[in-house]
Amino acid sequence: MIIAKKTLRLILGDQLNINHSWFKTVDDSITYLLMEIRSETDYAQHHIQKVIGFFAAMQNFASELQKLHHQVIYIKLNDENNLQSFDKNCNALISTHNFTHFEYQLPDEYRVDEHLKSFVSKLDISSSVVDSQHFYSTRNELRDLFAGKKIYLMETFYRQMRKKHDVLVVDGDKPLNGKWNFEEFNRQKLPKQHKPIQPLIFSNDVSEIEAEILKANVKTIGTVNSKWFLWPINRVQSLELLDFFVEYCLPLFGTFQDAMAPREWSIYHSRLSFSMNIKLLSPQEVVNKAIEKYKENPEAIEFHQLEGFVRQIIGWREYMRGIYWLKMPEYATLNYFEHTEKLPQWFWTGNTKMNCLKDAIDQSLEFAYAHHIQRLMVTGNFALLAGIHPDEVDAWYLGIYIDAIEWVEITNTRGMSQFADGGIVGTKPYVSSASYINKMSSYCTGCHYDKNKKTGDKACPFNSLYWNFYDKHESKLSKNPRIGMMYNVWHKMLPETKTELLEQAEYYIKHINEL
Numbered sequence: 001m002i003i004a005k006k007t008l009r010l011i012l013g014d015q016l017n018i019n020h021s022w023f024k025t026v027d028d029s030i031t032y033l034l035m036e037i038r039s040e041t042d043y044a045q046h047h048i049q050k051v052i053g054f055f056a057a058m059q060n061f062a063s064e065l066q067k068l069h070h071q072v073i074y075i076k077l078n079d080e081n082n083l084q085s086f087d088k089n090c091n092a093l094i095s096t097h098n099f100t101h102f103e104y105q106l107p108d109e110y111r112v113d114e115h116l117k118s119f120v121s122k123l124d125i126s127s128s129v130v131d132s133q134h135f136y137s138t139r140n141e142l143r144d145l146f147a148g149k150k151i152y153l154m155e156t157f158y159r160q161m162r163k164k165h166d167v168l169v170v171d172g173d174k175p176l177n178g179k180w181n182f183e184e185f186n187r188q189k190l191p192k193q194h195k196p197i198q199p200l201i202f203s204n205d206v207s208e209i210e211a212e213i214l215k216a217n218v219k220t221i222g223t224v225n226s227k228w229f230l231w232p233i234n235r236v237q238s239l240e241l242l243d244f245f246v247e248y249c250l251p252l253f254g255t256f257q258d259a260m261a262p263r264e265w266s267i268y269h270s271r272l273s274f275s276m277n278i279k280l281l282s283p284q285e286v287v288n289k290a291i292e293k294y295k296e297n298p299e300a301i302e303f304h305q306l307e308g309f310v311r312q313i314i315g316w317r318e319y320m321r322g323i324y325w326l327k328m329p330e331y332a333t334l335n336y337f338e339h340t341e342k343l344p345q346w347f348w349t350g351n352t353k354m355n356c357l358k359d360a361i362d363q364s365l366e367f368a369y370a371h372h373i374q375r376l377m378v379t380g381n382f383a384l385l386a387g388i389h390p391d392e393v394d395a396w397y398l399g400i401y402i403d404a405i406e407w408v409e410i411t412n413t414r415g416m417s418q419f420a421d422g423g424i425v426g427t428k429p430y431v432s433s434a435s436y437i438n439k440m441s442s443y444c445t446g447c448h449y450d451k452n453k454k455t456g457d458k459a460c461p462f463n464s465l466y467w468n469f470y471d472k473h474e475s476k477l478s479k480n481p482r483i484g485m486m487y488n489v490w491h492k493m494l495p496e497t498k499t500e501l502l503e504q505a506e507y508y509i510k511h512i513n514e515l
């Protein structure tokens with residue numbers, strides 16, 4: 001007897017790539033499976049907007065596939081037959097529907113990759129895995145590029161990617177306009193009277209999804225207006241956001257990339273990370289669109305704005321993925337400074353007198369978003385200076401942001417922001433006193449704390465914590481050529497000044513929940 005081949009293809013919640021070769025032809029012997037499951041809602045305490053965003057986009061993607069006449073099974077969170085994990089649901093469907101073959105796309109997360117590898121190893125039907133066809137680079141491309149090397153410079157990787165994919169390159173291997181890096185033109189503060197563009201937001205009614213999440217008692221953080229869900233939840237909206245970005249934000253993207261201002265929650269940032277991370281948009285189409293816009297109107301978009309943006313995607317985003325696959329699972333255990341403190345309570349409420357932190361946390365709870373420099377130089381900077389355990393910091397970042405998927409969250413948090421990897425991603429810790437925050441924002445004006453005071457009543461906590469951090473980790477940092485200068489300054493301070501600073505820092509760490 002010949003048994004007809006019946007294939008089950010699993011689509012993960014972050015694999016909503018309609019241009020994947022899987023969907024090029026319609027085949028009745030193939031069934032696509034998407035599922036909303038507790039293993040995914042519960043592996044971190046996610047922001048409510050993140051859970052809703054994923055489910056809404058998955059439901060829309062399933063409908064799109066059905067419209068194209070593909071066969072789809074969609075398991076909802078509260079469905080009676082939902083066994084709440086990938087392996088259990090797949091096993092149940094394979095036996096009830098007599099599937100003869102199972103396929104999946106390479107997951108981006110180590111946890112899910114291991115889970116599915118273990119699942120297929122126990123299957124008694126055949127299985128195969130295909131690429132997700134999303135990234136510029138393969139999982140192991142960074143590993144191969146840096147084979148035998150101890151230092152993994154993002155700049156080296158970025159240039160290689162530009163050359164390989166012929167992006168802003170002339171004569172095969174030379175950078176367009178003579179330089180690879182235009183950072184000196186970027187990173188300015190917002191001028192006093194400058195009002196950034198208001199972000200393009202959507203008004204999706206996702207109240208039914210919210211009700212299902214509440215019914216299931218999924219523990220979440222943050223708030224949502226589910227009648228007016230502002231994030232893009234399908235490809236059409238994602239493309240609209242991309243168009244908005246290249247038209248209105250790209251012309252000032254680089255200039256104000258590091259700027260911060262109270263209640264200005266996205267400045268000129270693209271907010272495309274969610275759409276890209278769940279693959280509604282490909283990095284190639286985002287980069288190509290930006291280049292196309294620049295070519296159409298080079299007077300309106302200076303080259304350094306474009307290069308600054310391309311660098312984030314072809315450089316940082318692909319680089320972080322490469323580091324993740326090179327260093328996991330050990331990466332998730334690294335704690336270079338052996339930090340042990342707990343995250344202050346106010347990271348979950350925004351209830352702090354520190355203006356910069358209050359604003360960054362409040363907007364994270366309200367929008368499930370903060371832009372890069374808020375994540376790095378406000379919340380991340382504080383957590384590192386205060387000696388918070390990287391597990392605590394990771395759990396917070398993995399939960400709170402709509403774009404947080406481990407491959408890009410952990411490398412940024414544990415690596416770039418907390419230097420817990422001892423310098424794999426960054427060449428020095430990103431720490432600062434109040435002076436950097438004041439330079440790049442207007443937060444310090446009107447803050448309860450005084451940016452200029454290092455010790456005493458109302459002294460800005462960043463100031464003493466900063467010197468305390470360098471003092472505590474001198475044996476690990478003093479030989480770093482990018483830091484040596486700070487130790488010269490520290491060593492020249494009067495002993496009583498140093499003692500006062502260290503005592504102030506100790507007081508703040510002891511009373512961290514009251515800051």
Ligand SMILES: Cc1cc2nc3c(=O)[nH]c(=O)nc-3n(C[C@H](O)[C@H](O)[C@H](O)COP(=O)(O)OP(=O)(O)OC[C@H]3O[C@@H](n4cnc5c(N)ncnc54)[C@H](O)[C@@H]3O)c2cc1C
Pocket residue numbers: 268269270271272273274276277312313316317318320370371372373375376380397398401403404405408409410412413416417
């Ligand atoms: C502590 C910390 C945690 C972070 N966690 C995440 C995360 O969970 N998910 C995530 O996607 N990004 C994360 N980032 C990187 C970056 O902050 C976000 O990608 C960016 O803020 C998303 O907003 P945007 O789309 O408006 O970005 P834009 O500023 O408009 O940048 C354009 C795109 O470049 C890419 N990009 C920029 N910087 C980085 C970077 N450092 N690493 C990888 N890609 C980058 C993103 O895809 C982004 O959409 C984190 C950064 C820090 C410092």
Ligand code: SF4
Pocket residue numbers: 353354355356357433434437438443444445447448449450451460461462
């Ligand atoms: S004074 Fe200190 S705490 Fe207040 S906004 Fe400035 S840097 Fe932040």
